Amino acid sequence: xxxxxxxxxxxxxxxxxxxxxxxxxxxxxxxxxxxxxxxxxxxxxxxxxxxxxxxxxxxxxxxxxxxxxxxxxxxxxxxxxxxxxxxxxxxxxxxxxxxxxxxxxxxxxxxxxxxxxxxxxxxxxxxxxxxxxxxxxxxxxxxxxxxxxxxxxxxxxxxxxxxxxxxxxxxxxxxxxxxxxxxxxxxxxxxxxxxxxxxxxxxxxxxxxxxxxxxxxxxxxxxxxxxxxxxxxxxxxxxxxxxxxxxxxxxxxxxxxxxxxxxxxxxxxxxxxxxxxxxxxxxxxxxxxxxxxxxxxxxxxxxxxxxxxxxxx
Amino acid sequence: xxxxxxxxxxxxxxxxxxxxxxxxxxxxxxxxxxxxxxxxxxxxxxxxxxxxxxxxxxxxxxxxxxxxxxxxxxxxxxxxxxxxxxxxxxxxxxxxxxxxxxxxxxxxxxxxxxxxxxxxxxxxxxxxxxxxxxxxxxxxxxxxxxxxxxxxxxxxxxxxxxxxxxxxxxxxxxxxxxxxxxxxxxxxxxxxxxxxxxxxxxxxxxxxxxxxxxxxxxxxxxxxxxxxxxxxxxxxxxxxxxxxxx
Numbered sequence: 096x097x098x099x100x101x102x103x104x105x106x107x108x109x110x111x112x113x114x115x116x117x118x119x120x121x122x123x124x125x126x127x128x129x130x131x132x133x134x135x136x137x138x139x140x141x142x143x144x145x146x147x148x149x150x151x152x153x154x155x156x157x158x159x160x161x162x163x164x165x166x167x168x169x170x171x172x173x174x175x176x177x178x179x180x181x182x183x184x185x186x187x188x189x190x191x192x193x194x195x196x197x198x199x200x201x202x203x204x205x206x207x208x209x210x211x212x213x214x215x216x217x218x219x220x221x222x223x224x225x226x227x228x229x230x231x232x233x234x235x236x237x238x239x240x241x242x243x244x245x246x247x248x249x250x251x252x253x254x255x256x257x258x259x260x261x262x263x264x265x266x267x268x269x270x271x272x273x274x275x276x277x278x279x280x281x282x283x284x285x286x287x288x289x290x291x292x293x294x295x296x297x298x299x300x301x302x303x304x305x306x307x308x309x310x311x312x313x314x315x316x317x318x319x320x321x322x323x324x325x326x327x328x329x330x331x332x333x334x335x336x337x338x339x340x341x342x343x344x345x346x347x348x349x350x351x352x353x354x355x356x357x358x359x360x361x362x363x364x365x366x367x368x369x370x371x372x373x374x375x376x377x378x379x380x381x382x383x384x385x386x387x388x389x390x391x392x393x394x395x396x397x398x399x400x401x402x403x404x405x406x407x408x
Numbered sequence: 409x410x411x412x413x414x415x416x417x418x419x420x421x422x423x424x425x426x427x428x429x430x431x432x433x434x435x436x437x438x439x440x441x442x443x444x445x446x447x448x449x450x451x452x453x454x455x456x457x458x459x460x461x462x463x464x465x466x467x468x469x470x471x472x473x474x475x476x477x478x479x480x481x482x483x484x485x486x487x488x489x490x491x492x493x494x495x496x497x498x499x500x501x502x503x504x505x506x507x508x509x510x511x512x513x514x515x516x517x518x519x520x521x522x523x524x525x526x527x528x529x530x531x532x533x534x535x536x537x538x539x540x541x542x543x544x545x546x547x548x549x550x551x552x553x554x555x556x557x558x559x560x561x562x563x564x565x566x567x568x569x570x571x572x573x574x575x576x577x578x579x580x581x582x583x584x585x586x587x588x589x590x591x592x593x594x595x596x597x598x599x600x601x602x603x604x605x606x607x608x609x610x611x612x613x614x615x616x617x618x619x620x621x622x623x624x625x626x627x628x629x630x631x632x633x634x635x636x637x638x639x640x641x642x643x644x645x646x647x648x649x650x651x652x653x654x
Binding site: 141142143144145239240241242263266267268269270271272273274295296297310340343356357358359360397400401404405 | 447448449450451494547548549571574575576577578579580582585586589603604605606607608609610628629639640641644645648649
């Protein structure tokens with residue numbers, strides 16, 4: 096459904112000397128490539144500045160690439176942009192709603208743009224729209240974050256698109272509303288929709304069929320979350336105990352520790368293969384830490400991202 | 409005011425018409441503490457924070473920040489706090505040193521002190537080569553670190569951080585928290601909002617707002633025990649489920 100081949104877009108400014116864009120960092124010829132079959136939920140995961148929005152804007156026919164090719168269904172993003180706009184629903188990161196118009200007026204506006212009406216598509220958006228319909232006279236600007244997001248999604252869906260392109264729909268949204276949002280996407284997927292979604296929240300990766308980890312304009316991995324986790328090559332331990340914040344510095348001083356990062360109420364550390372847990376445990380007890388426990392753990396997608404970016408450096 | 413209480417809030421309330429955004433909240437923050445101020449979107453966090461930093465007037469109740477009364481000493485409060493938001497904190501079209509100079513000047517620091525501390529700061533951050541770089545051409549992670557350093561440059565008593573790590577890559581997010589710990593060790597109280605529940609674990613104490621009220625306030629360890637939850641994410645879900653307003 097979505098085919099991206101050797102795509103490049105360079106914002107490089109000679110003045111600042113800093114890199115920007117997609118597919119421009121290492122392989123100037125290669126660019127970035129991607130293939131998403133129909134009905135897949137595909138997540139592009141990476142921090143701000145990774146190039147997620149640039150990629151999505153090219154696919155949404157709002158930005159021209161320097162080179163390479165992108166197709167949605169049988170249409171090319173450059174030549175057939177008018178056809179593509181009919182089959183995609185695009186939810187940009189910001190400014191997708193008119194804050195001074197009511198909930199209902201926003202939805203009506205987007206319906207009119209696509210030459211349709213709310214009534215014609217009501218069944219299609221019902222599950223999502225019904226949650227905000229009691230507030231349909233309220234100005235969009237006066238909605239809470241979670242409700243704005245539901246309205247923006249309703250607007251992107253009003254013309255029954257084949258492909259949904261969602262650029263960071265959950266940024267700045269609390270954990271409960273984020274989970275609800277992903278539940279809505281799962282339902283749309285069941286209906287056969289292809290969904291391309293970006294996020295900076297690593298924990299959302301597991302809600303996708305496949306993910307691309309993106310950094311500095313490049314994909315550093317593309318696979319199912321399970322395979323990305325299975326490909327993790329380091330020895331990964333969790334360390335718990337009292338006084339975690341000062342423990343982190345002492346763990347870093349230990350020669351056979353490669354990386355150490357705080358993960359909530361524990362530290363995740365990668366270590367040399369020959370290190371045993373009791374060696375580290377003794378070292379930490381000697382340093383005066385109490386209640387230390389060290390365990391083997393399965394990496395999260397965030398661990399994978401940290402390891403992949405660490406390899407690059 | 410007790411010696412070691414730096415933010416003292418009692419019965420603070422904000423109404424917009426007949427809508428109560430902040431509903432009679434009472435809590436204290438201790439000096440040098442890292443205080444996590446959590447809540448769902450629309451729970452009232454931003455409004456509460458705005459009242460504390462003098463950007464919004466309370467309807468009723470009172471609060472003291474760094475010993476000053478929010479009702480009539482908001483200018484004194486502004487001199488004694490730092491503030492960093494995710495959206496805006498630095499001027500993109502000014503150079504690194506110009507941003508530092510500007511904010512330090514606004515806080516009334518003397519030129520000599522600014523010059524000395526600028527050198528120290530750039531050396532500590534390993535930023536000496538970027539002194540003359542425009543902020544807009546810095547990578548996001550560097551901007552965040554610089555923004556935080558600028559927010560505490562005048563050695564405020566309390567620094568307010570509004571979602572400081574949104575969208576930042578995982579490694580930088582963690583480096584950022586190490587800077588927060590350092591600030592707390594230097595006796596700067598940290599008052600922070602976040603949507604990352606792992607970051608809630610890094611706070612000394614955490615409050616969770618639901619429908620304008622503070623429904624829970626304790627150390628992460630005690631909150632997890634109280635709500636029989638394996639992590640702060642579960643605590644948050646259990647509490648937020650009680651919300652009735654949107």
